[in-house]
Amino acid sequence: MAYHQDIKIGVLGGGQLGRMLLQSAIDFNLELHMLDPDAQAPCHQLASSFTQGALTDYDTVLSWGAPFDVITIEIENVNVEALRELERQGKKVYPQPDVIALIQDKRTQKQFYQERGIPTAPFILTENREDVAQHVGFLPAVHKLGREGYDGRGVQKIASKAEIHRAFDKPGLLEKLIRFEKEIAVIVARSSTGEVKAFPAVEMVFHPEHNLVEYLFAPARLQQHLSEKAEDIALKVAEELKIVGLLAVEMFVTPQGEILVNEVAPRPHNSGHQTIEANYSSQYEQHLRAILGLPLGDTACKIPSAMVNLLGEAGHSGPARYAGLEQVLELSGVHIHLYGKKITKPFRKMGHVTIVDTSLERLQEKARFVKDTLKVIA
Amino acid sequence: MAYHQDIKIGVLGGGQLGRMLLQSAIDFNLELHMLDPDAQAPCHQLASSFTQGALTDYDTVLSWGAPFDVITIEIENVNVEALRELERQGKKVYPQPDVIALIQDKRTQKQFYQERGIPTAPFILTENREDVAQHVGFLPAVHKLGREGYDGRGVQKIASKAEIHRAFDKPGLLEKLIRFEKEIAVIVARSSTGEVKAFPAVEMVFHPEHNLVEYLFAPARLQQHLSEKAEDIALKVAEELKIVGLLAVEMFVTPQGEILVNEVAPRPHNSGHQTIEANYSSQYEQHLRAILGLPLGDTACKIPSAMVNLLGEAGHSGPARYAGLEQVLELSGVHIHLYGKKITKPFRKMGHVTIVDTSLERLQEKARFVKDTLKVIA
Known part of the structure; x- marks a missing residue:
């Protein structure tokens, strides 16, 4: 069109x-x-x-x-x-209803990867808690609800038999617990014309002690052949799905250099916020180009970046205030994005901060500083 | 605050x-x-x-x-x-009413430069056409209306005595016609806290034959000492005015390496559009930071850029269409900004296109291609 x-x-x-x-x-x-x-x-x-x-x-x-x-x-x-x-x-x-339906159910999503030869962690479909109990030999595993598991809900680690009581009593799947070295994401766009393009892989950086994602780093610090492999896998998923629009593909990189698809989202994604400042085209512009059948934009990075999610501080609920904003804005290359939510709640996504810098060391320092300094309080 | x-x-x-x-x-x-x-x-x-x-x-x-x-x-x-x-x-x-008043009148603007030792072309204030006729010896000159000269209106070249009938019969000024090598602009921000920062100088590129501005190039291709001199002059104007907000300072670079202030605008400016894609901070964000007393952002370029104004095509009036848009979007690093004007008229500013590229040669080629390809028609 x-x-x-x-x-x-x-x-x-x-x-x-x-x-x-x-x-x-x-x-x-x-x-x-x-x-x-x-x-x-x-x-x-x-x-x-x-x-x-x-x-x-x-x-x-x-x-x-x-x-x-x-x-x-x-x-x-x-x-x-x-x-x-x-x-x-x-x-x-766009994306097409059939693609959304397939992705909405983590069971059909996993089966799709298996059928199409897309690398993903081994899994077993389970119908209820009793069914989970039949597969003690498969533990430790991650138990996922098929449907309605969003934003970390509907996902439960089950280390051993003793934890099976925590399993969901609804259709889901058991996924082999994967030891991974890095968690990465690649956002792909596929246009209504069939054109496809991948953004460079980005990397979630975990806090060394708490094992929580601290910030995102783009491009991912990976050997080139692994970056390319990740982009190829993400492109393959988009092409097999024949999706029109954006597809965010989250993946694990194992110590053996395997890349396994974790899950996908058929839309702009948290792992692509930094493309606004750091890439030739943003994921948002790319989505519009894709669904309108316009030529896709160049996805290359202009400059390395880090992205920090700005979550509501624990213990604070009410009209949001942004403590530490001025100190953060004093840093070179910092760009804030507030989401217009008047009310903060613990861990609510209230905004994000993108940092661009030619030095990876400074990027890390600034990301930590932003994380420690800027607080959404009530 | x-x-x-x-x-x-x-x-x-x-x-x-x-x-x-x-x-x-x-x-x-x-x-x-x-x-x-x-x-x-x-x-x-x-x-x-x-x-x-x-x-x-x-x-x-x-x-x-x-x-x-x-x-x-x-x-x-x-x-x-x-x-x-x-x-x-x-x-x-912000900017303060006194600053706006001074800038609204090109006569007080020029007097201000003279009083504060800011380099500018020699000039004579004139009250009416008869007054202009008294200064034949000052010709060739540019005659400018003091007030209400916007967007190229209220400016008239007067080469010789024979052209004095074209002079405005209102208060204005005669400015010595300057031979210049380049026309450049520097945008400065001054915060309500007194902090000042200049964006790197940008350069207007003229069509080799038609002598019209074809596109803008950032940063300006100038010897470093001239870039620094231009930034210093622009900062001085902002500091002497004590303006809060943005100040765009248009300047001429003469063949002798002099830099002369042409005129200023106390607001975001056409010569700063490309900062959205090409600089660490955009002029728009910088203006908000300045008037809110927030720390000013880093003004450095991330990547070289060119900016093409998208004017309504001559001979076309009516509901706007954008011919050539898809060809232009096929180029890497092209970003379009349409201004939401439903109706096009000849030479109306309907949008602009920013192009970013690490190669200056490719930037020039792409700017020409955009200029020749993308047309606003009715």
Whole structure:
């Protein structure tokens, strides 16, 4: 479809990913219309129209989607049947409803990798807790709910028989616990024209003691053949899915140099925020180019970067304040992105900070400083 | 003043500069309220509130400004008396009304340079056409209206006595016609805390035959001592004015290596668009930092860039279309910015294109290609 600025685009979800998509859409004169269950969602004042409603409700999605030419998502927990009906009505729905459905269920996602020869950790499908108990020999493993496991929910480590009582009593899967050296992500775009491009791999940096992700580093510090392998795998997943739009592919790098797909998200992703400042094209612009059938942008890095998520401080709930903002803005190469959420809660994603620097050492120092200094409190 | 996201900011003008300021303000959770005479101005759907009204009308500006804590501008043709009254009421008005008033009149602007030892072309103040005729010996000169000369209007070259009939019959000035090798610009920010920083000088590239600006090149290709001299002069102008906010300083570089100030603009400027993609901080973010008293951002270039203004094609008026957009988006490092104007007219500023590339030769080739390929037609 040829670009024209009067094309009507609907977006399911109006959170921070939608907000950054909106910022990019302004450059293309594109109006984005959004649906979100939260009346105060980050996009509520910025979208060309904002509708409050449940993304998982068939009738809501169907009637909301009626006026648009193209429909996309910024969150995958949406009503796929309504999207299928909108597609039948002739609308472009990108990513396609079938792709969203496959990804929504971690069981079908894993089976897909297996069928298509995409490397992933060994797994067993389980129907309920009793079923998990049948596979003691497979432990230690990560037990994952098939559906509705978002943002760390629906995932449970089961080290041994003694922990099986913690298993979910619903359809899920047991995945072999993988020792990994690095956790990386590659964001791929596939256009409605079939063109594909991968952003360089990025790396999650873990705190040396707490074993929590501290910040993200781009590009990933990997031997070149591993970076290339990771990009090839991510491209293969996107091509096998025939997705139109962005696909974020999270992967593990094992000590043996294997690369295993962990999971994917069919939308802009937390691991691509830094592309706004650090790459020739941002993931947000790339998503718009992909769903509009425009040529994909160059994904190369302009400059190395680190990205720190800004989470609500533990013990603080209420109207958000940003302590340490001025000290952080004194550093060269620091760029803050606040998400417009008035209320902070413990661990709520309130914003992120991107840092660009030509020196990897300084990047690390600055990332730690930002992490230690900037606090979202109430 | 300490940063807080509930600070109410009013902006006089809602054009493309305001639009890019809005895109940056989103990252700081800042809401911008805008006043513009055009109900369809580029910000009309994006500002937190948009009021249609005359920027030059005392009562309009005064009553519109009442709810805000900080007031700024994206165009300098505004009612200064109303801003003075808002300042008396305790609001922060940045840039300050006295600075805007001085810059609004090219006569006081030139006198200011002369008094403060800022290098500028020799000039004579003139009151009317008859007065111009008294200074035949000063020709060839550029005759400028003191007030209301915007966007190339109010400027007239007078080569000799025979052309004096073209002189304005109003207060203005005659400026010695300068032979220059390059036309450059330096954007400076001065914060309410007194901190100052200059962006690297940029250069206007003229078409080899038509003698029209073809595109902008950043950083300017100048010997280092000349770049530094230009930045020093621009910083001096900002410090002498004690401006709070951005100041764009346009300068000529003569064949003798002199640098002369041509004129200044107290706001984000066309010569700083490329800072969005090419510098550590954009001019828009820098303006927000300056007026909020936040630390100023690093102004260094991440990567060389060129910027092409996208003007309405001659002979085309009506609903805008963008021919050649897809070819241009196929080039690596190209980023388009459309300004949301539905209607194109000959030479109307409809958008711009920034190109980033590590190779200066490729940048030039791509800038020419964009200029020749992307056309705003009706």
